[in-house]
Amino acid sequence: MNKTIFITGASSGLGKATAKLFQSKGWNVIATMRNIENESELSQLENVTLLPLDVTDLENIKSTAQKAIELGVDVVFNNAGYGLIGPLEGLSDEQIIKQFNTNLLGVLRVTKEFIPYFREKKAGMFVTTTSIGGLIAFPMGSTYHATKWALEGWSESLAFELNAFGIDVKTVSPGGIKTDFMSRSIDTGSNSAYDELFGVMLQNSMNMLENSSEPIQIAEVVYEAVTDGKKQLRYVAGADARALYAQRLEQGDEKFRTWMGQEFLGR
Numbered sequence: 051m052n053k054t055i056f057i058t059g060a061s062s063g064l065g066k067a068t069a070k071l072f073q074s075k076g077w078n079v080i081a082t083m084r085n086i087e088n089e090s091e092l093s094q095l096e097n098v099t100l101l102p103l104d105v106t107d108l109e110n111i112k113s114t115a116q117k118a119i120e121l122g123v124d125v126v127f128n129n130a131g132y133g134l135i136g137p138l139e140g141l142s143d144e145q146i147i148k149q150f151n152t153n154l155l156g157v158l159r160v161t162k163e164f165i166p167y168f169r170e171k172k173a174g175m176f177v178t179t180t181s182i183g184g185l186i187a188f189p190m191g192s193t194y195h196a197t198k199w200a201l202e203g204w205s206e207s208l209a210f211e212l213n214a215f216g217i218d219v220k221t222v223s224p225g226g227i228k229t230d231f232m233s234r235s236i237d238t239g240s241n242s243a244y245d246e247l248f249g250v251m252l253q254n255s256m257n258m259l260e261n262s263s264e265p266i267q268i269a270e271v272v273y274e275a276v277t278d279g280k281k282q283l284r285y286v287a288g289a290d291a292r293a294l295y296a297q298r299l300e301q302g303d304e305k306f307r308t309w310m311g312q313e314f315l316g317r
């Protein structure tokens with residue numbers, strides 16, 4: 051029987067590319083998104099079921115997870131998320147809470163709904179989209195990094211308790227992806243004291259974006275993580291992310307931090 055993947059944030063970008071890739075490989079796909087009525091592409095595909103899901107709404111998580119479990123699920127792909135950038139002083143409490151509710155608590159709550167089901171059937175897998183920003187930090191993204199570093203540590207720990215029940219836990223940590231992320235999925239905050247620093251950082255970030263991956267390239271890494279049969283936890287995805295992570299490991303934390311400051315802030 052075909053296997054089934056449950057995907058959050060499947061309306062665009064990496065989530066949608068992953069939905070299309072798994073469907074093309076013969077999988078059943080439960081593609082979840084906030085507004086299923088706006089989806090005209092995935093709804094045309096065979097073996098794709100659309101379900102509504104806002105990962106910040108616990109009741110919605112519970113009811114949609116229940117419907118998915120009735121259909122049968124083998125893999126949960128926690129992917130919904132967005133970026134919050136700007137100096138901490140420039141962010142409102144609402145912005146910070148929304149970032150944590152979406153990127154971090156959304157993942158924990160969705161995962162928790164599926165654990166008893168996977169535990170009872172002694173099989174299942176959770177894959178979470180983190181970011182290269184979950185393994186290194188760029189300037190002016192402290193709150194986004196807090197959520198993505200948290201997901202890396204959370205996954206590393208969770209794997210120990212769930213592997214014991216035959217459940218796999220993996221992360222996919224992409225570098226830049228050419229999606230809506232840098233346009234509609236970025237929230238920002240500013241504070242005039244940091245304007246100059248922020249401006250320098252943005253200017254120096256432009257080169258990085260040129261080395262971004264296409265969504266399908268990262269979706270292929272998600273497919274590899276799901277199907278390679280390995281116990282590997284972490285999949286750093288995209289040439290840019292792999293190069294940065296290799297540099298971090300080679301230089302060590304402090305040398306890497308010095309390089310990052312000089313590269314992005316000129317100091």
Ligand SMILES: NC(=O)c1ccc[n+]([C@@H]2O[C@H](COP(=O)([O-])OP(=O)(O)OC[C@H]3O[C@@H](n4cnc5c(N)ncnc54)[C@H](OP(=O)(O)O)[C@@H]3O)[C@@H](O)[C@H]2O)c1
Nearest residue numbers: 059061063064084104105130131181226227229230231235
């Ligand atoms: N693009 C990059 O450079 C990059 C790099 C590293 C990591 N990532 C990560 O990759 C993941 C996917 O982002 P993307 O690049 O594919 O950007 P994207 O095209 O903007 O997709 C973001 C997805 O998250 C969904 N989403 C946001 N808030 C949600 C909520 N409360 N409930 C349910 N869905 C929600 C969006 O849904 P709506 O359509 O309803 O807004 C959309 O489907 C994110 O976790 C992001 O942090 C991206």
